[in-house]
Amino acid sequence: MDTYRFALLGFGNVGQAFARLLLAKRDELQTQHDLRWQVVGIMTGHHGAAVNPDGIDLESALAMIDAGDSLDLLSTEPTPQNGVEFILSCNADVLFENTPVSYHDGQPAIEHISAALSTGMHAITANKGPVVHAYRELTRLAQAHGRKFLFESTVMDGAPVFSLWRETLPAAELQSFRGVLNSTTNLILTLMEQGKTFEEAVAYTQSIGIAETDPTGDIEGWDAAIKVSALVTVLMDVNLKPSDVERKGIESLHSEDIRSASAEGKRWKLICQAERTNTGISTSVRPELLDPSDPLYSVMGTSSAVTFHSDILGPLTITESDPGPHTTAYGLLADFINAVL
């Protein structure tokens, strides 16, 4: 049985949830999938970094983060000064890249993943930046080194979207899709329908940790646009940047709009769509007024959904409810298993 050596770059909500999932599934991975793992490096944004070729005790690392301590205390090696230095010092088999997303250029995550693939590591990420800004280059680099670059968690958390097309729908061509892909705005609209003001709703999404301190990326539709870009780039084989997506956020919707929609039995949703046209791809992110016959009408709260239209199947919809860091973490684990088995 092989033991895979993991480097965890980024140890926020998702990185920590992944660590807990690894611990919870340790025995099952060993007995049912013949897979062992060992974490040889963890680099955090604000709590230091640890590199130990003999393995880092994950439970200790989680406890130290909870206590506000620096992981430097767990390191047996000199503290790396940046992500690339960290990756090169780990001598790992798999990099899990979970640093914060950069919408405009995907850095430094692209550099991190390049460094990992170039030195023979698989690279797995929940970070959308590298997918929309360097999918083809990183995939080619992975192939050249006989490794995998996987990113299931970047859209709809751990729900299978990329692997659905890669593994289960061969010889089907994606022609269009339409979905609700941003949890924060969908929860805000749900709360406003329940009577909260926009400001109260935003504050609530921040209080439960799903919106950033600056929630602009969600509210103005950038997060939805980067997900549209990722799906189009990977599944429709057309390079598309977030800035190429026609984009309107929910900032223009007022409580009055929500109330009057509700009075008519309708509902506003931030709808993402993409469609192949004669000249390329037409894409948009914008609020739409849905009536109850629309399959996306009932996608409430933090749930998300996407309907795929292909040349060969009727509309196929994937709906994910109750997402969270633990479901994003599952996408990382599924990618790891798919990469090595």
Place this chain on the structure above:
Amino acid sequence: MDTYRFALLGFGNVGQAFARLLLAKRDELQTQHDLRWQVVGIMTGHHGAAVNPDGIDLESALAMIDAGDSLDLLSTEPTPQNGVEFILSCNADVLFENTPVSYHDGQPAIEHISAALSTGMHAITANKGPVVHAYRELTRLAQAHGRKFLFESTVMDGAPVFSLWRETLPAAELQSFRGVLNSTTNLILTLMEQGKTFEEAVAYTQSIGIAETDPTGDIEGWDAAIKVSALVTVLMDVNLKPSDVERKGIESLHSEDIRSASAEGKRWKLICQAERTNTGISTSVRPELLDPSDPLYSVMGTSSAVTFHSDILGPLTITESDPGPHTTAYGLLADFINAVL
């Protein structure tokens, strides 16, 4: 490039749709997947059989069926007397078994698939009988011969359900599911909500070819129960026969029930469910009165849907709309590609 030799046993709506799909995707399979195929045998229920080691022209076969002619005219070999004789005479690489389902014992499809696997063929079927009555035996037989036994089309047509769990959700354990899995009864209930009587609705489903001449299997819930059995047997690793499922059909629902539900903003659906318990599995098929907040409330007409609950993800729902023989045919094609690539 390999050329795979196909034997098509059963050439009704699904078998013919599969033949049309093979013709439509011939070039794409060759250029994008490096796969060639040749049909060396077709056996029908009422229009004879053809075996030709040099390949049968599929367009001619489809035209002859349309014209009501016997396929015997296309054969270069003696006419086989039964399915097993047909399989043995074909010398094929892949058997597509699409004979009518037998709810109570899965025969003769199990014999057909056994014969195919034993002689080194992959066996792919849209027939639920072999899955619920011989899944483990046939899977072991396939493994012993280094071949695949696949059956994606048996539940929700070509929508990926089995391959979803096999390929995209590793190390996740299915704990329960709930769904609308029988298209005929769902369409009947939709039509009754629109004002048709039960008898008119049944007649309509027969007129469009989705219900059998004797629609009892659908109406009494047997088709739904066999799908529950298939999902439980394969995805939850517990053998379950259709007769083990607590079962109540839609025959007890009257127009008055549908109307009064509608007046309250509710809707009757034939709901399938299964749940792991301390002592095993609890399963049922029965009409349930759903309110609009239920995710299955909006599954109308011939659409179907299933929500999976696992140990590791939030509820994950797959919804398929506009199914038909062409989508069942796609499941067969996807299984073939997954078997050989």
